[in-house]
Structure formats: C-alpha cells, structure tokens
Amino acid sequence: MFRFRRALLQTSANSLRTSGIMSNNNASSSSVAVAQKAVKQLRLEAKIRRINVSQAATDLKNFCLQNAHKDPLLVGVPSSDNPFRPPKSCGLL
C-alpha cells in the first residue's frame, strides 16, 4: 500500500496542480493566493484558546479512571457475558 500510495501521490499531485490547489508551476498570482490562504489559516490557528498540558492530561487520566470498570477489553468479562465465547458444543454420550 505504501508504494501504491506513493505512485498515486504523483498522480494526485498532478491532478491538484491542474485544479489549481497546488500551484508551484503556475503564475505568481495563484502562488500569492495560496500564500495568503496559508497566512490567514495560521492567524486563525494562533488565536485559539489553549489550556495547560497538566490540566488536559489530568482530564484524560480522570476520564480513563472513571470509565475503567465498564471497559470490557481492560477489565475482561466473565465468560458467560462474553458474546464471543467459543460456541458451546454438547457431546451426548
């Protein structure tokens, strides 16, 4: 898939150029438009409100701990509650 995507990357790069999204080879006016878009986007991203990693990490930790008991892959389930337990087969002697 990796090589497959690389080959397609070339094709997609070509199709993007024709549609004008990537315009390395095109007229300078569209290069300016692309650069203007990039600056506008960066200004937007710079403005967002952020919290400390310590706060964010604590919230992630608390979510995990609060929900741990109902996480079947974490705590395991008794076989009787396991919908994927091996199908029971009865052998009649």
Place this chain on the structure above:
Amino acid sequence: RPSDTLTTLKTESETLKTKLEEERAKLHDVELHQVAEKIEALGQFVMKTRRTLKGHGNKVLCMDWCKDKRRIVSSSQDGKVIVWDAFTTNKEHAVTMPCTWVMACAYAPSGCAVACGGLDNKCSVYPLSLDKNENLAAKKKSVAMHTNYLSACCFTNSDMQILTSSGDGTCALWDVESGQMLQSFHGHAADVLCLDLAPSETGNTFVSGGCDKKACVWDMRTGQCIQSFETHESDINSVRYYPSGDAFASGSDDATCRLYDLRADREVAIYSKESIIFGTSSVDFSLSGRLLFGGYNDYTINVWDVLKGTRVSILFGHENRVSTLRVSPDGTAFCSGSWDHTLRVTNRFSYARLLVNWSGSHSVITPL
C-alpha cells in the same frame, strides 16, 4: 491586500508558525506519563482470537462494525464487500464492486446499508436487503465523486450524510439522497488517507490525516480547518478520537502512534519502541480510552497503555500486514483485517467461572 508580495507573505507565514510553536510550548508544563505515574500499572494482558472470518479472496483493506455489535462489513483488494455476522461467522451479504482496491467501507447507523469505494473515486451506498436472493448491486446509489481514490468514508449521525476523504487531497460531506456535496474541506497538501468523526456529544467536527504528515481538525458546518498538527515524520494512515472527544490518536508510516490533545492544542504522547520499525496502519481506543490498539505492517497488533505510554501486549496471529482495526461499539472485542485475506475478532482472555470438564475421573478447569 495589493501590497502583499510572495516574499512578505512567506516571511509572515514563518513568523506565525514560530509564534504558534512558542504559544504551544508555554503550556507544556508536564508530560502525560508523569501525570499518570501514581496510577497502578496494568497487569499482564492475555488476549485471544475468538473468531476468524475467512472468505475474502485477497487483501482485506477496511472494515467497520454495525451498531448492533455483531455485524461487520469488510472490503478487499479483489473488489468484494462482505457483510458478516461475527458471532456465527456467517456471510450475510456480498457485493462485487466494479473496481479493485475497495479501500473504504462503512456501516450505516441504522444497520440497513453500507457505503464503500476505492479506485473508482466514488463512495456508493448499498441498502442491505433482507431477501438473500436480491441483487444488492441493482439498488446501488452513487453518492460521492472525487477526482482520485476514495481512502475513507463514514456516515455522520444518520444514514443521510456521508463524510469522505480522498487521494485528491480533500474531504467532503455529502447528502446521500441527492448525491449533492454539502461541504468540502481543503487544506491538506497531499492525499488524505483517513478520517474520524468526533463523538456526537462534542459537536460537529472531524479529524483527518494525510500523506502531508498533517492531522487536521475541521468544522463540518463552515469547512474551516480549526487546528492542525504536524509532528509525524511520514504518512498518517489512521486517526481516531479518544472516547471523551478531547483528544485523538494517530498511526503513521513512521512506526509511531501519537496522542494529540485538542484543548492543549499539541501532541501529548508518542507510542513507540526502537524495536518497532514498521508503519502503523490503523488505531483504535478501548471504551475507557486507557488502551490504544495499533495494527502494524509487521503483521502484529501492539496494545499501548495510553496514560503511561508503555506497551502492555503484542498480539501475533495475522500472516500478513494488519490493514484495519476497530473496537466493537460496546467495547467487548476488536476486529482486525489483514492482507492475509482474513479478519479476526479478539478479546480479553478471562477465566470462566469454575468450568468442569470431565475427562475420565478427572475434573479439569478449562480457561476459555
């Protein structure tokens, strides 16, 4: 602004990027694993494959769970899309697509339809008929049209809208009934390889990852990119939201998985080992977010402790690359699909309540 020149804009671009990194760094007061130091470490993990779904004639590329927690849709390089009952391993439906490399498939929330696409550059919806004899292909509806391959698709909160990502570098939101494009998302500089919808409580956003090594968070209503993250060193093959919606994980060809917190606006953990050198193709969280499952190109599945950053288990079994992995809707199991043509449903090994198996005069406790 008429006075803008390319050079001025590029300088401003660089300045803004540096400023963005400075702002993010100011709030980087601690590492996630430090906050998790006092938590009890997870014990030894034993997982067992409960079902192996055989029937695809070539590489399995994608799979998705139905909300009923038992049905699965999968798609393959050979153009086949199969709907399975994972409890019984029966195949309930099969469709042959008019193209090979069906890289994307998704189950509709109602359970009454599936969407799929790949090298045909489209996303098509097939209503699932209760009549086994009915030809599903006859009712096929073409919804999305891209100018390059379809890499991922998912229904939004209803059967009425589909979100797609494509090798053409864009994502798009479509109305299923009319096939109309409702919104398009531009910003990636190369193929978009994956996407995931935010949990419904968190609002109308989704995250995408691409060959430009960027993960982008989008506002579905405006088409705006809200946040972007560029710390991976290669293609991002998979993105998945943390169950609370406050973070997302990514898997990349750079052999790492990473966790990005949306409110801190930065990468907060890297899941890697020197011994892991093959790319991650797909990632998903367990229900509580404590575990991160990663399917890798070296045929293994690594299970990570999300908080402590350590690996808790490595699972073998597939005989070729793991290409797709999803945890079931109720978190009881996960399904992995592989280039070995199979899908496997795996969950936690647990001892049965006392199970006695008479063997002659012995009583034996059998772990399941």
